[in-house]
Amino acid sequence: MVTFDCRAERVDGVTLVTATVGDMAEPTRITVQNCLDGPVWPPRQQGVPEAGWTEDGFDGVVGPGTHALGYATPAPPADQPAALIGAEPAPEEAPADQRLDSEDAVVRELGDPSPPADAVPVGQPAQATAPAGRQPDIPAVEWDNRREDPRPAAGQPPAGSGAASARQSKQQLPDTVLQWLDTVARRIDRAERLDGADSLSAATAAVRAAGGLSGVRTVATRAETDEQMLRALARRAERLADRRAAATVPTETLSRLA
Incomplete structure (x- = not known):
């Protein structure tokens, strides 16, 4: 039988609600x-609501197990801040956060294509607001996919130099590796924001940016695994790079023998 529990906490003028839905044996x-x-x-x-959220609460498919759903509201807390009004098995449906069937879902996965504020030429107003009908994150999410001007700036090394190659190394990685690194980077960004929060208002903003209390728990529980995997990847990559550098293929000799 599906279980439900919820609680509310007033923090710095905002009510944070956490609802826990558990004991689900299949996608529900x-x-x-x-x-x-x-x-x-x-x-x-x-900048867009996470999958499944509406103006009334949450309505979507979640995987088996236990899930925590967190949201905020300016309303004062009460003994029953939220209610579970439906729980139906949905074994054929993908969880809400794994679907890419809407514009908002694509933005959540790939980011807003609007240019960052510091890319707007001086003298022109920066369009810092999100597209119509879409609220920005609090605090705003940093721009992680900036396009670099192919012309070197004054004092910078030319494109063929080692420094330029280092800046371009991310573009040379396979897509699957990039996707994993970007996912880990987002969790690290959230962890740094949470760790640096030194006031109630800063903590509230950091929790919101992390996706609520459930997002905070995810960041915390993934910390050790992320670190171990990153260090293991670095060691493996360094060993392979050393082997690749030491292995010289005698092309001309082989050509003569063939």
Whole structure:
């Protein structure tokens, strides 16, 4: 039988609600409704609400096990901040956060294509706001995919130099490696924000940016695994690079023998 528990905490003028849905043996469509007298401020990713969130709460498919759903609202807390009003097995449906069937889903996965503010020429107003109908993250998410001007700036080495090659190394990595590194980098960014929060307002903003309390738990539980995998990758890559550098293929000799 699906279990449900929720609680609310008032922090710096904002009510943070955490609802836990558990004991699901298979993918399940759940509907959690906000019971407080105020709007739902859902967790956001890349400036748009995370998958499954609506203006009333959460309605989407989650995987087996236990899931924590967190959101904020300006309304004061109450004994019953949220309610589970639906839980139906959905074995044929993909979890909400794995679907790419809408514009918002693509933005969550790949990021907003709008240029960063510092890419706008001086003298022109920077379009810092998100597209219509879309609220920005709090705090704003840094731009991670900047396009570099192919012309070297004054004092910088030419494109063929070692420094330029280092800047371009990310573009030379396979897509699957890039995707994994970018995922780990997002978790590290969130961890650094949470670690650097030195006030209630900063902590509240960091929790929101991490995707709510469930996102905070994910960042915390993945920390050791992420570090071990990154260090293992670095060691393996260094050994392979040394072997590759030492292995010289005698092309001309082989050509003569053939």
